[in-house]
Amino acid sequence: MLPTLKKLVFDVAVVGAGICGCSTAFMLAKAGLRVALVDAKGIAGGGSGAAGAFIAPKFVKSGPVKELSEAAFHFSLAWYEQHFGAWTSSSRLLHIANNALSNARVAYFKTHTSLPFSAPDPQLLTQLQPQAQAFESLLLASSAVVDVKGACSVMAAEAQMFKIHVKSLRHERGLWHLGALQARHVVLSTGAHEHLLDIPYFTPRAVFGHRINIHTTTHNPLNMHQFVSISKSDSKGIIAIGATHDVHYNPLRSEVSYDYAKGRMELLEKASRTIALEDVEVMEDFTGVRAASIDHLPLLGPVVDFLKTVETLPKISQGKEYNINQYKYYPNLYMMNGVGGYGFVLAPYLAVMLRNYLVHGSAIDPLVLPSRFVRRYMMQKCR
Ligand SMILES: Cc1cc2nc3c(=O)[nH]c(=O)nc-3n(C[C@H](O)[C@H](O)[C@H](O)COP(=O)(O)OP(=O)(O)OC[C@H]3O[C@@H](n4cnc5c(N)ncnc54)[C@H](O)[C@@H]3O)c2cc1C
Known part of the structure; x- marks a missing residue:
């Protein structure tokens, strides 16, 4: 269980106030954490603001994409209807x-x-x-169909909103520094924008x-x-x-x-x-x-520190396979990204998974972990 910090320091800073960031901020704040939601453009100013926000499953054949899509559709539809009924037209x-x-x-x-x-x-x-x-x-x-601005504004209201363009992230003495803000944990939900750190294995x-x-x-x-x-x-x-x-x-x-x-x-x-x-x-x-993402699955979970991983496990660059637990991770840094054309369906479902991971220590579905791309990236570089 995460201890709650006081005053100017936040438990969690969520960077990006699209549907990924807003639903994450909502879930974590509802779980009792002090959450800062930070976006250069305000609420739903990126891809989310353009969305028709249809809540529908992916009509694909069997496989993990179908299973995730149906589970997320089932969960998210009920979630919007329950919490954002005034902004949800069924x-x-x-x-x-x-x-x-x-x-x-x-x-x-x-x-x-x-x-x-x-x-x-x-x-x-x-x-x-x-x-x-x-x-x-x-x-x-x-x-x-969800009214994006309406629903995202209600979600964001559970957190403290900052209209700031985060230029860099620095980790010092157990805290992440995002300009003037500080937080123990950071969730990156920056969509198609430039990464704030070196994450070469996922473009x-x-x-x-x-x-x-x-x-x-x-x-x-x-x-x-x-x-x-x-x-x-x-x-x-x-x-x-x-x-x-x-x-x-x-x-x-x-x-x-x-x-x-x-x-x-x-x-x-x-x-x-x-x-x-x-x-x-x-x-x-x-x-x-x-x-x-290239495998049509979203990315959710701890962010691998690529340079440290290669330094510690040099044979990874020759294609050697390691358990992902041996990879090096940035401390308390997570991402939610790669939701493609189904962000409004996937984000609430993923946000619950992240909340359960952070608050209750539950596992994140390995299929969506960002670490799945590390070895693939190294193999491609070696070719
Ligand atoms: C035309 C269109 C129609 C769509 N229709 C649907 C649909 O019907 N149903 C559906 O489920 N999905 C739909 N989608 C997809 C959906 O919009 C995306 O999946 C969703 O917007 C992704 O949300 P996100 O939070 O990951 O990214 P975004 O909404 O792009 O949010 C990322 C945010 O991060 C902020 N940011 C980035 N870097 C920084 C920084 N350094 N500092 C501060 N802020 C930063 C940006 O300003 C931005 O607001 C549609 C998309 C489009 C374009």
Whole structure:
């Protein structure tokens, strides 16, 4: 159990107030810890602020990604509904395949998922476009769309918020120093931004995305996903459509300005392949960068001190395999990252795992530990 420190020093500083940082700060503060939440741009100013925040599982075949996605979906949906009901709009989800491969995946998913679903009402399908009727589909009993700013603000309110750009991290006499702030433990949830320390074994894969809110006279009765996600109509006739995926353009590193008109056209064209939308007016654009990992699993847990590890275990650079307990770790430093396009689904689930690790000493699922990338990185360097 972590002892609680007093006054100006925090038990935990969480760097990054996206959904990863906000849900972590919320869970740790609720567990009785004194938490500082630090972000250069304030609450949900990064990729999270751009998200449509659909809470839906990944429709993938069997394997760890599917298992994690379903467990996280199950947990997070209930968590948002319980704690952030005013910011959570629940609805069934009509998921439709969009090509031959995903057709096979959806068919497989139906026979292997533990999530409750039914066949869509044939009358509903006839109201959709021929491309929607031609493919496998399923109606998931539940899904949701979260109001990002609203929910993240409520989460952040449990911690003490600081709008600071952290330039460096220094560990001295048992405390991490983040400029003027001090904390015993630090959680890095900085998304696709530059790492604050040398973490060469994980470079977030930046995936730029654009989504829009539109007004339309067409009423959409439920959340849908085929070529893009399309939310159910709200009381004002607003529908969220998203998102595009671009691994070549990264506004965090590029001077080139983004072509919003082209992005809008792509989104509206993709949505129109599922449902005909009448009298459309684009109300708002949202763009941001998701941080993904190469194995499609997130990263959660202690951060390996790479240089010290190589110094202590020099044969690792020749490919020798060591138990991860032999690696050297930064003291009391953890990361949550690589949540890709499912941050709103994964983050609350991972935040509970981190809370249980820090507060109760429970193990973190080895599948998500950042240390899994260390040997892989060394092997690649040796090639
Ligand atoms: C267009 C779009 C649509 C999406 N739709 C969905 C969806 O429907 N459902 C879903 O689950 N996910 C969706 N996502 C993905 C989701 O947004 C991401 O998974 C999520 O935002 C990742 O959250 P994060 O906290 O890791 O990163 P971010 O939200 O990017 O937060 C990182 C934060 O760290 C801060 N930071 C970084 N470095 C520093 C520093 N040195 N000092 C201080 N602050 C720092 C940044 O300012 C930033 O606010 C979407 C993403 C995009 C772009």
